Amino acid sequence: MLLNLTGLLTAPFTWLNLLWMFVEVLVMLVIILIYVMAALYGERKILGHIQLRPGPNRTGPGGVLQPVADVIKLLFKEDVIPAEADVAVFKIAPVIAFVPSFMTFAVAPWAPNVLFTDLNVGVLYFTAVTGITTIGIVSGGWSSGSKYPLLGGMRGAAQLISYELPLVMSILGVVLMAGTANMAGIVEAQQKWWFFFPQILGFVAFFISVSAEMNRTPFDLPEGESEIVAGYHTEYSGFRMALWMLGEYTYIFADGLLCATLFFGGWHGPWLPGWLWLLIKAMIFVFLAIWTRGTLPRMRSDTLMVFAWKFLLPLAMANLIITALVKAAIAGWF
Amino acid sequence: MFRWAKGYAYTGKRLFEKTVTIQYPQQKPKIPEGWRGRHYFYPDRCTACDACARVCPTEVITVVSHRDPETKKKILDDYTIEFERCILCGYCEEACPVDAIKMGDVYELASYAREQEFMTQEKMLPPGYSTDVVVHGQGEAYRGGDYRTKPEKKVNH
Ligand code: SF4
Ligand code: SF4
Numbered sequence: 001m002l003l004n005l006t007g008l009l010t011a012p013f014t015w016l017n018l019l020w021m022f023v024e025v026l027v028m029l030v031i032i033l034i035y036v037m038a039a040l041y042g043e044r045k046i047l048g049h050i051q052l053r054p055g056p057n058r059t060g061p062g063g064v065l066q067p068v069a070d071v072i073k074l075l076f077k078e079d080v081i082p083a084e085a086d087v088a089v090f091k092i093a094p095v096i097a098f099v100p101s102f103m104t105f106a107v108a109p110w111a112p113n114v115l116f117t118d119l120n121v122g123v124l125y126f127t128a129v130t131g132i133t134t135i136g137i138v139s140g141g142w143s144s145g146s147k148y149p150l151l152g153g154m155r156g157a158a159q160l161i162s163y164e165l166p167l168v169m170s171i172l173g174v175v176l177m178a179g180t181a182n183m184a185g186i187v188e189a190q191q192k193w194w195f196f197f198p199q200i201l202g203f204v205a206f207f208i209s210v211s212a213e214m215n216r217t218p219f220d221l222p223e224g225e226s227e228i229v230a231g232y233h234t235e236y237s238g239f240r241m242a243l244w245m246l247g248e249y250t251y252i253f254a255d256g257l258l259c260a261t262l263f264f265g266g267w268h269g270p271w272l273p274g275w276l277w278l279l280i281k282a283m284i285f286v287f288l289a290i291w292t293r294g295t296l297p298r299m300r301s302d303t304l305m306v307f308a309w310k311f312l313l314p315l316a317m318a319n320l321i322i323t324a325l326v327k328a329a330i331a332g333w334f
Numbered sequence: 335m336f337r338w339a340k341g342y343a344y345t346g347k348r349l350f351e352k353t354v355t356i357q358y359p360q361q362k363p364k365i366p367e368g369w370r371g372r373h374y375f376y377p378d379r380c381t382a383c384d385a386c387a388r389v390c391p392t393e394v395i396t397v398v399s400h401r402d403p404e405t406k407k408k409i410l411d412d413y414t415i416e417f418e419r420c421i422l423c424g425y426c427e428e429a430c431p432v433d434a435i436k437m438g439d440v441y442e443l444a445s446y447a448r449e450q451e452f453m454t455q456e457k458m459l460p461p462g463y464s465t466d467v468v469v470h471g472q473g474e475a476y477r478g479g480d481y482r483t484k485p486e487k488k489v490n491h
Contacts, residue, residue, distance in 0.1 A: 052353050296338065
């Protein structure tokens, strides 16, 4: 179904190959855009039904055209730039936040040999690239020249940096078990069983800190509407706002792929083709994220830090040490 | 420690329950008993006692009547409510000794012009009544519109 994507990177440079790369990136972008539309619609529908209301149901059959209407509305809105804003940074910030979320798809292993880059430090790349989004959030908040975005940006920075640590620590357990940081390698190591079972502690730490990385409830402090208007994107409107949203939803997808790859056996699964299995697993993750949003209230910012440093990090460390000890004790068992 | 699981179970269950939303313009809500919507006026019951007009805190009810020279009884000529200023307090309904003015179940109260909010007997006819019962006697109450032509009302408190 997909082309042999990796071959292109190692193949000698020709203009035709370059063209193919662009085409592939474009295809991926279109897939993500479609996914974002579906996620917007699904989120509103699911949240609606959780709250015993039908959600959008006026635009098109069952309201399926609602995201289209939303996007058209956003694109036609005036692009307002506040007078106090640092214009250059203000303009580039949503791009800085969105692009890394798209870059993470480079290492997503869709099926054996179907991935953009067969990086041998794929997991590291993933977490490193997502870290760039923090810069986007902070600079977006700072450059708006307004107090609420600034607060949101600061909260975002504090939260993302704190939760990056337990996230990486929890991933390390998986890397240790698989013996490789290559995404495809990790999936292959789960041929027999999913890492979810031996790494259950790591999974708990991973799921919580990845929710925090996604800036969604219960960790949506950077954009807590009831406290700081819309946080770091308060001053944004029109297509720049759309970029922020795009980045946010793309991250849910990307983190879903990461979760499926690390803990749920990636492309492994009976009957269906590998890429479909990965997609299904990622979509279950997206559903979980939406369900969480419909269930949990926002955390307080002081408990947020305490939780990250005093609970999650020790948990992830303990998991890492246990994994290392077990692996050393019965080497060759995995 | 597992309160969050309870929360997830609760919202998960709600996900598959029937929604409670009413699709408003197509579906109408059921109005409960005792609802204070726009009035219904029963001209055949009214004894023109003026109790409702006196008790009305916004003074929007006008009762026009005359006395029968023989029986000395009051006869209703006209009855109007300047509904745009009515606060839907329900005092008129409580004051009426013969249940001639009652708060109804009409809740769609918006209109395009002030004049449309002026309630004549015809507009306040209860369901099932024909316009035959409407009384138009000797006097006619203020009909809305220009407030400068509105007759001064005497209210004895
Ligand atoms: S509901 Fe109250 S304000 Fe309205 S007409 Fe009756 S007494 Fe007057
Ligand atoms: S209180 Fe009742 S009977 Fe008396 S004037 Fe008003 S509506 Fe008529």
